[in-house]
Amino acid sequence: MPSFRTTRRVPFTAAEMFVLVADVERYPEFVPLCESLTVTSRSGTTDDGEIVATMGIGYKAIRERFTTRVRL
Numbered sequence: 589m590p591s592f593r594t595t596r597r598v599p600f601t602a603a604e605m606f607v608l609v610a611d612v613e614r615y616p617e618f619v620p621l622c623e624s625l626t627v628t629s630r631s632g633t634t635d636d637g638e639i640v641a642t643m644g645i646g647y648k649a650i651r652e653r654f655t656t657r658v659r660l
Contacts, residue, residue, distance in 0.1 A: 610634065610660050612641050621645045628655070636660060 598605070615625045624644035631638050639658040644651065 606660075609658065610639075612639055612658055615643065621647055623651075632660070634660070 600608075612625060612627060616622045622643055623646045625641055627639060627641045629638075629640045637660045639660070640655065641658065642653055642655045644653045646652070
């Protein structure tokens with residue numbers, strides 16, 4: 589399976605990055621190519637839970653949807 593790995597330094601704390609990743613409903617605002625996001629389930633707490641969401645992505649005439657599990 590192909591893979592990609594990169595390292596980037598960002599001017600944010602780990603806590604700030606956690607808040608960003610955990611806010612899945614806002615992904616369409618800042619994730620490139622993300623056109624929609626629907627949370628299908630949420631369990632646990634804000635700091636130690638799990639979110640299952642379906643994301644719609646698109647580029648020109650190409651559209652795809654996939655479901656992802658975000659573990660907090």
